[in-house]
Amino acid sequence: MLKFILKRLGLALLVALTVSFISFTLLFLSGDPAASLAGESATDQDVAAIRELYGFDRPMLVQYSSWLMDALRGDFGESYYFKLPVASLLAERLQVTMLLGLCGISFALLTAVPLGVLAAIRPNSIIDRFALFLSVAGQALPSFWFGLILIVAFSIKLQWLPASGTATWKHFIMPTVVLGYYAMPAIMRLTRGGMLEVLSSDYIRTARAKGASEGRVMFKHALRNAIIPVVSLAAVQMGFMLGGSIVVESIFALHGAGYLAWESISRNDLPTVQALILVFSMFYIVFTFLADVLNAWLDPRMRTG
Amino acid sequence: MTDKPILTVENLTIDIPTGTGTLHAVRGIGFDLKPGETLGIVGESGSGKSLTSLALMGLLGRSIKTRATTMEFDGVDLLSASARAMRKLRGARMAMIFQEPMTSLNPAYTIGDQLMEAMTLHGNASKADARKRAIDLLQKVGITSAESRMTQYPHQLSGGLRQRVMIAMALMCGPDLIIADEPTTALDVTIQAQILRLLVDLQKEFGMAMILITHDLGVVARVADKVAVMYAGELVETGPTQAIFDAPSHPYTRGLLRCIPLPGKTERGTELGTIPGIVPSLVGDVSGCAFRTRCAHATPACRDAIPVHTAPGVRHSFRCISPTGFAEADDTPQSVEASV
Numbered sequence: 001m002l003k004f005i006l007k008r009l010g011l012a013l014l015v016a017l018t019v020s021f022i023s024f025t026l027l028f029l030s031g032d033p034a035a036s037l038a039g040e041s042a043t044d045q046d047v048a049a050i051r052e053l054y055g056f057d058r059p060m061l062v063q064y065s066s067w068l069m070d071a072l073r074g075d076f077g078e079s080y081y082f083k084l085p086v087a088s089l090l091a092e093r094l095q096v097t098m099l100l101g102l103c104g105i106s107f108a109l110l111t112a113v114p115l116g117v118l119a120a121i122r123p124n125s126i127i128d129r130f131a132l133f134l135s136v137a138g139q140a141l142p143s144f145w146f147g148l149i150l151i152v153a154f155s156i157k158l159q160w161l162p163a164s165g166t167a168t169w170k171h172f173i174m175p176t177v178v179l180g181y182y183a184m185p186a187i188m189r190l191t192r193g194g195m196l197e198v199l200s201s202d203y204i205r206t207a208r209a210k211g212a213s214e215g216r217v218m219f220k221h222a223l224r225n226a227i228i229p230v231v232s233l234a235a236v237q238m239g240f241m242l243g244g245s246i247v248v249e250s251i252f253a254l255h256g257a258g259y260l261a262w263e264s265i266s267r268n269d270l271p272t273v274q275a276l277i278l279v280f281s282m283f284y285i286v287f288t289f290l291a292d293v294l295n296a297w298l299d300p301r302m303r304t305g
Numbered sequence: 306m307t308d309k310p311i312l313t314v315e316n317l318t319i320d321i322p323t324g325t326g327t328l329h330a331v332r333g334i335g336f337d338l339k340p341g342e343t344l345g346i347v348g349e350s351g352s353g354k355s356l357t358s359l360a361l362m363g364l365l366g367r368s369i370k371t372r373a374t375t376m377e378f379d380g381v382d383l384l385s386a387s388a389r390a391m392r393k394l395r396g397a398r399m400a401m402i403f404q405e406p407m408t409s410l411n412p413a414y415t416i417g418d419q420l421m422e423a424m425t426l427h428g429n430a431s432k433a434d435a436r437k438r439a440i441d442l443l444q445k446v447g448i449t450s451a452e453s454r455m456t457q458y459p460h461q462l463s464g465g466l467r468q469r470v471m472i473a474m475a476l477m478c479g480p481d482l483i484i485a486d487e488p489t490t491a492l493d494v495t496i497q498a499q500i501l502r503l504l505v506d507l508q509k510e511f512g513m514a515m516i517l518i519t520h521d522l523g524v525v526a527r528v529a530d531k532v533a534v535m536y537a538g539e540l541v542e543t544g545p546t547q548a549i550f551d552a553p554s555h556p557y558t559r560g561l562l563r564c565i566p567l568p569g570k571t572e573r574g575t576e577l578g579t580i581p582g583i584v585p586s587l588v589g590d591v592s593g594c595a596f597r598t599r600c601a602h603a604t605p606a607c608r609d610a611i612p613v614h615t616a617p618g619v620r621h622s623f624r625c626i627s628p629t630g631f632a633e634a635d636d637t638p639q640s641v642e643a644s645v
Contacts, residue, residue: 202408208364209403210423210474211396224413299413300458 004296004303012289016282020071023277024064032056036268037080071278077271081264086275090257094279096166097249097256100175101241107180108187109234116191117223120199131192135185147178147251164253175252179245183237190233194226201225228295235291236284243280310337311481311514312361315375319356319538322368326588330356334540335375336533340481343508343515345529345546347522347561351584353538354518355404358484361516362401363391379481397427400475402504404487406468410459416443416470417455423477435477442473446503465496469503476507483508484516489524501528522565526550534558537584537595544621554614555623556600594626602627 034051035042042050051057055066070077076086119128154174155163162171198204199222207221246258257276264272296302319331331353338344346354360371363383376383378399381390403409410419420439424430430438436455443451446469459467468488475483485504489497505528508515517529525532525546532549534542534557542555550567553559563578571577582599585591594600597607606626615622 202403202405203411205364206403206409206471206474207411209362209395209401210426211392211394212422212426213392216426221411225411301412301460 001296001303005293008289008292012285016285019281019285020068020278021064023281024067024274025060028060033268033270067274071275076275076278079264079269079272081267081269081272086271089260089272090275090279093255093257093260096254097242097245097258100172100179100245100248100254100256101238103172103176104179104241104245105183105234105238107176108183108237111180112184112187113191113227113230116188117195117218119188119192120195120226121218123196128192131188135188138181138185141181143178143182143247144251146181147174147248150174150178151251166254171252171254175245175248175254178251179241179248183234183241186233186237187230190230191226194229195222198222198226224298228298231291231294231298232288235287239280239284239287242283308339311340311379312338313375313377314361315373317357317360317371317373317376319353319360319365320370320372322370323588329538329587329591331360331538332591334533334535334538336540336543338482338514338516340514341508341512342531343505343517343529345525345532346516346518346535347520347525347532348535349520349584351537352535354535355486357535358401358486358516358518361484362395362399363388364395364401393427396423396480397478398480399482399484400478400480402468402471402475402483402485402488404490406464406471406491409471410467412459415456415458416462420455420470420474420477423474427478438477439473442476443470445476445507446470446473447499448473464492465500468492468496468500472500472504472507476511479511480513482514482516484518486518487520488517490519490521504528522561526567534561538587538591539595539624541596541625542621542623544623548621552621554621555596555625556602557596558623560599594624 032047034047034054034056037054038047038050055063067077074087076090078084079086079089082089115127115131115134119125119131122128151163151174154161161173162168163174165171204217204221207217212221243258243261245256246262248254249256249259250262257279260272261276261280263269264276292302314337315335316333317331317335318329318333321328321330334353334357336344346357348354356365356369359365361376361378361383363386365371371384373384378394381394383391383394386394410416414422417436417439420442421432421435424435424438425432439455440451443454448454448466448469454462454466454470459470462470468491472488488504489500492500501524504515504517507513517525519525529546531545532543533540534549534555536557542549542553542558549558550562553562557580560578560580564580566577580599585595585598587595592610593608594603594611597603600607604626611624611626612628613622613624614628
């Protein structure tokens with residue numbers, strides 16, 4: 001197991017390095033940063049001065065390695081727009097996003113997994129139909145529309161929940177539901193499918209033949225095997241939530257990292273965008289790594305990988 | 306060996322609802338089994354032998370309808386018993402060994418965990434006792450270095466080893482009845498004989514009753530005290546093993562016997578037989594003799610209800626219109642009439 005973890009860790013580091021290089025170079029393909037920094041009315045001389053000031057005239061590999069060295073020390077440079085260190089900007093915005101992402105994925109897992117299990121225990125029952133309806137609706141509703149409907153219902157009509165901001169836990173209820181509901185359908189259908197497959201397998205019959213109770217059969221013998229693909233999916237969705245909750249953050253005016261990404265891209269704030277891409281990719285890498293470790297713990301056959 | 310049967314089945318019927326009608330998978334079969342006795346249930350795929358064993362264990366799906374005039378295990382009515390009562394029997398007093406050792410063990414738990422679970426979940430053994438028993442039984446089923454096998458996972462074991470583990474698991478609680486559903490079919494030929502011998506030895510040692518389900522008459526001849534031959538959900542012939550092999554009376558039983566070489570009976574160089582045709586569909590109304598479409602002696606009368614005859618002396622009975630069975634020489638399969 002330890003050997004497996006170290007191997008995966010090494011692999012994850014290599015992926016992280018590659019991703020950092022690609023994200024750094026990609027941004028240089030999207031136009032001359034010096035020209036856009038200088039503004040529309042700048043002369044060639046101004047652009048050249050800015051190019052020299054920010055070091056854009058150096059070879060790209062040199063720029064990359066100095067950026068990476070700084071990044072490893074937690075120094076992502078200064079935001080062009082906010083005139084603040086990118087690191088402190090990120091730290092502040094990530095708090096909101098991480099809290100929202102954790103709430104969202106927890107909400108999704110806590111609703112989707114039990115529903116998927118119930119649906120698999122009684123396929124084609126009322127519970128199964130209800131779960132199918134929920135997941136089809138969840139897949140079809142755009143987040144921004146669902147978010148607005150919730151605001152109309154709970155903030156404007158009923159006045160139970162605040163519509164925007166991050167001041168109290170109440171502010172996080174609706175964003176959590178919207179974000180979690182987006183991830184729920186896939187998790188639920190995968191849980192249901194996995195459980196159905198596992199429940200018809202021979203070792204479940206063996207467990208019943210031993211005299212195991214239905215609860216024991218479901219949770220000890222079936223769920224552990226059925227949940228493995230769900231873990232991988234949830235990891236990817238978690239990464240997605242931390243990086244891609246731009247829509248939800250905008251609707252509920254939560255100033256998180258997703259919102260920051262949108263602001264920085266539209267303002268050509270190069271250091272911030274680079275740092276965000278790096279951080280978002282790291283989330284994916286960390287969560288996939290954790291999912292691999294969790295799956296190896298669940299299924300001994302994976303430990304040799 | 307007492308005379309009181311531990312298992313009595315009378316008139317067992319299993320119906321499976323399907324999209325096109327009810328599948329009458331098992332129709333009115335019956336047998337009994339005394340402690341220490343071995344019953345061989347023989348038949349081809351789809352004859353209902355596995356369904357019968359799953360019905361005894363109470364492991365059939367909710368949608369499948371099981372009826373019987375009697376289905377009793379040691380005084381417990383298996384049909385009316387509560388789910389809880391059945392759970393107490395399963396694994397503890399009646400255990401089952403399945404056909405597929407490769408997939409019958411849970412890939413996520415160690416051999417030891419799964420063996421011990423069979424004992425601890427019945428609530429009367431400590432973990433230490435269960436562990437000791439598991440190691441003992443692993444040694445008994447011929448697994449070397451049993452202690453280290455306990456911490457291994459199923460995927461680290463070969464098919465033969467896994468079937469030995471399955472046998473050990475079935476024995477954990479010292480059951481009175483063991484049902485082995487084609488326990489050797491999925492194994493290499495060289496391993497098959499070992500596993501069979503092991504089963505028989507353990508059965509003798511523990512004095513269990515055993516139902517051995519197989520399509521292999523050779524296996525039955527070696528280990529069973531009595532035989533039940535199933536065809537298309539019916540019991541076509543039943544009796545003591547010796548009587549069945551000496552005087553097979555139903556054309557189907559004789560057909561099966563012609564398919565295998567028998568020491569002392571089959572001459573070297575003669576071709577082994579086959580039974581032409583396929584098993585009929587059992588969906589919808591089924592009446593008359595199910596074997597008539599493949600039988601050399603079929604007459605229009607076979608479409609009516611078929612009486613059960615009992616051979617004189619021994620408890621040997623068969624289901625055919627001919628009260629004596631037909632002369633063996635007439636069994637030539639070519640004469641099957643398409644009109645029947």
